[in-house]
Amino acid sequence: MIFSAFSLLALAPPPQPGQPAPPWWVNMVPMVIMIVVFYLILIRPQQKKAREHSEMLKNLKPGDKVTTSGGLVGVVVSVKDRTVSLRSADTKIEVLKSAVNEITERASSEA
Numbered sequence: 001m002i003f004s005a006f007s008l009l010a011l012a013p014p015p016q017p018g019q020p021a022p023p024w025w026v027n028m029v030p031m032v033i034m035i036v037v038f039y040l041i042l043i044r045p046q047q048k049k050a051r052e053h054s055e056m057l058k059n060l061k062p063g064d065k066v067t068t069s070g071g072l073v074g075v076v077v078s079v080k081d082r083t084v085s086l087r088s089a090d091t092k093i094e095v096l097k098s099a100v101n102e103i104t105e106r107a108s109s110e111a
Contacts, residue, residue, distance in 0.1 A: 057097050060084060063107025068099045076107075 060066070064076045066086065074086030074093065084100060086093045 056103060057100060060097070060100065060103070061107055064103050065105035066100050067102050067104055068095055069101050070095075070099065073104070 060076060060079050062076050062078060065073070066076060066084075067073050068086075072086065072088055072093065072095070074088035077085040077087050077092060079085075079097075082097055083094050084097050086095060
């Protein structure tokens with residue numbers, strides 16, 4: 001089907017010698033549309049997801065139950081500048097903040 005469409009385009013008559021060429025921007029419109037669609041479908045959602053992940057890491061506090069990118073599940077013991085200490089079973093593990101994928105359970109806020 002695509003081949004037949006291309007063959008029809010190839011058989012299109014050439015422009016008449018007396019006709020003026022279309023403006024330069026007419027040829028750029030499809031490229032601009034493709035760039036806008038690419039931005040809206042791929043880049044913008046990824047930026048939003050990265051922003052939400054960064055905000056989640058800022059709000060990380062001791063007592064939160066988290067899952068890491070390696071599949072570890074643990075409770076946050078302490079939060080440092082770049083790392084988080086987790087307690088999983090009887091083991092204390094220190095992982096990078098960026099390795100924390102999600103907070104599965106928030107710490108109970110006792111007032």
